[in-house]
Amino acid sequence: ALQAPPSNRRLVLAIVGGSVFALVAVVALVIALISRSDGHSGTGSASSSAPLHPRTLKPGVPLPTAGANPTGAAVPPLPAFAPPADLGANCQYPTVSADSQDASPKPVTLPPTGKVSTTPPVINATIATNFGDIGIQLANAESPCAVNSFVSLARQQFFNNTECSRLTTTPGMGTLTCGGPNSDGTGGPGYEFADEYPVNQYSPSDPALRATVLYPRGTLALATSEPNTNGSQFVIFTTDAESPPVNTVFGSVDQAGLTVVDKIVAAGVAGNRDSGMPTNPVTITSVQIG
Numbered sequence: 001a002l003q004a005p006p007s008n009r010r011l012v013l014a015i016v017g018g019s020v021f022a023l024v025a026v027v028a029l030v031i032a033l034i035s036r037s038d039g040h041s042g043t044g045s046a047s048s049s050a051p052l053h054p055r056t057l058k059p060g061v062p063l064p065t066a067g068a069n070p071t072g073a074a075v076p077p078l079p080a081f082a083p084p085a086d087l088g089a090n091c092q093y094p095t096v097s098a099d100s101q102d103a104s105p106k107p108v109t110l111p112p113t114g115k116v117s118t119t120p121p122v123i124n125a126t127i128a129t130n131f132g133d134i135g136i137q138l139a140n141a142e143s144p145c146a147v148n149s150f151v152s153l154a155r156q157q158f159f160n161n162t163e164c165s166r167l168t169t170t171p172g173m174g175t176l177t178c179g180g181p182n183s184d185g186t187g188g189p190g191y192e193f194a195d196e197y198p199v200n201q202y203s204p205s206d207p208a209l210r211a212t213v214l215y216p217r218g219t220l221a222l223a224t225s226e227p228n229t230n231g232s233q234f235v236i237f238t239t240d241a242e243s244p245p246v247n248t249v250f251g252s253v254d255q256a257g258l259t260v261v262d263k264i265v266a267a268g269v270a271g272n273r274d275s276g277m278p279t280n281p282v283t284i285t286s287v288q289i290g
């Protein structure tokens with residue numbers, strides 16, 4: 001049999017060796033890129049992409065997500081409140097693991113558990129920010145477990161010196177997200193708790209939970225990505241917004257407070273985007289109850 005000259009064999013071996021080396025390099029590059037992507041993909045399945053059961057922020061919690069309305073029919077309002085028989089009867093705040101999206105970077109005392117009074121029906125509070133004071137009314141008669149948590153955290157100064165880390169100015173979905181204890185707006189109080197109004201106005205299997213309603217401008221709602229995983233992050237609706245009724249409403253902003261919120265919105269989103277960090281940092285300096 002004929003054999004290739006030694007010089008040709010060396011050439012063939014060099015070409016084959018070079019091809020194998022190139023293939024290994026490509027595989028290594030792909031693995032490196034996948035690993036890098038995984039390292040930035042969030043902290044678990046409870047995370048969601050940006051836009052409340054948005055919870056884009058826990059790290060992500062999603063914001064309320066605007067729903068499609070192809071028929072152009074009028075969007076119904078939030079349902080009329082009918083007090084459930086067990087309203088405030090057994091508020092529980094189970095702790096979460098250290099790697100949870102609601103883990104807290106600082107010690108937190110759990111809110112009082114068990115029966116929570118719905119009296120007074122409204123509790124006044126003030127969110128002091130570097131833009132000015134935002135007066136709010138907490139809906140204690142409708143979402144007592146949520147209000148109980150918020151009041152407890154405020155009295156522990158949990159919200160002091162935290163950032164409102166995301167502003168969304170998409171048409172029909174204006175929101176300002178606050179309440180995360182970490183510097184990037186993520187995290188929570190180290191516990192979670194169950195949904196209340198308007199979620200408790202529907203049976204769990206009601207298809208209306210997937211339809212949209214209108215959250216009025218000035219509504220305060222909890223940011224959450226999954227049912228019954230509320231924490232400290234909350235959203236102020238800066239416009240009327242269409243979203244499924246899956247985010248617990250626990251209060252509203254007064255008219256003077258909305259003037260401050262409008263100043264934040266007017267400053268815009270960093271990078272001239274529709275959603276992201278506010279152009280000018282928004283810092284909660286304190287939350288006063290009463």
